[in-house]
Amino acid sequence: MIGVQMSQSIVDRVKEKVRHHLVLQALFGTLARVGIEVAPYYVTHEYLNPEIKLRLDPELGQVVTALLSPEEIEALYTHPDSKVMGDVKATYLDERCLCFGLKVNGETAAYMWCNLNRCHSRFDVFPLKDDEAYLCSAVTFRAYRGNNLAPVLRYEVYRHLNQTGRTNFYSLTEFFNTSALKFKEKLGARQLRLGLHIGLFKRFHWSITLKKYRV
Numbered sequence: 001m002i003g004v005q006m007s008q009s010i011v012d013r014v015k016e017k018v019r020h021h022l023v024l025q026a027l028f029g030t031l032a033r034v035g036i037e038v039a040p041y042y043v044t045h046e047y048l049n050p051e052i053k054l055r056l057d058p059e060l061g062q063v064v065t066a067l068l069s070p071e072e073i074e075a076l077y078t079h080p081d082s083k084v085m086g087d088v089k090a091t092y093l094d095e096r097c098l099c100f101g102l103k104v105n106g107e108t109a110a111y112m113w114c115n116l117n118r119c120h121s122r123f124d125v126f127p128l129k130d131d132e133a134y135l136c137s138a139v140t141f142r143a144y145r146g147n148n149l150a151p152v153l154r155y156e157v158y159r160h161l162n163q164t165g166r167t168n169f170y171s172l173t174e175f176f177n178t179s180a181l182k183f184k185e186k187l188g189a190r191q192l193r194l195g196l197h198i199g200l201f202k203r204f205h206w207s208i209t210l211k212k213y214r215v
Contacts, residue, residue, distance in 0.1 A: 039197040040175035048158040049188040061105040065156035068101040081141045102153040110149045112138035121172045123197040135171045
């Protein structure tokens with residue numbers, strides 16, 4: 001009987017958490033429609049954990065991770081599943097960010113960007129040290145989703161950057177993006193702090209720290 005009560009209590013807490021998130025999302029969505037952006041986010045620390053083992057379905061075929069060429073990067077901008085465009089594209093090119101791609105049988109199936117100079121998120125901006133990198137804009141094309149490609153690509157990027165002396169990686173994760181949170185946790189990522197971005201009419205912006213986590 002006690003076990004049943006405990007299980008029900010856990011279920012109730014999970015339901016309440018989901019309900020709370022949905023209410024917040026609805027509230028923030030309403031504010032956004034009148035020009036007020038409120039976006040909670042995590043600053044996440046990532047690193048190479050050699051003990052983590054990731055597997056891909058062998059039926060996928062040949063899988064290779066590599067830096068993409070300028071021609072391959074240009075092709076990303078016109079892909080219907082791509083989310084890199086406009087001012088963000090200019091930032092990546094002007095700051096000479098690196099773009100890594102995961103190819104399946106020679107075709108780019110997923111990609112992500114890496115800034116070696118600073119975190120340039122619209123939510124937060126901060127400089128990086130020589131052993132750090134900012135990881136962002138990870139995309140898996142729709143035809144290849146569900147194959148565990150995102151964590152594999154990220155792990156391979158860790159390995160590449162480690163070889164260049166960069167061992168500490170940072171990313172920003174939107175508070176409500178549970179899928180991104182889960183796949184980063186799969187790689188051993190840890191939350192450093194919870195922040196809140198506030199924007200007014202796309203003209204004024206503030207970012208504040210709500211909570212810092214022990215690491």
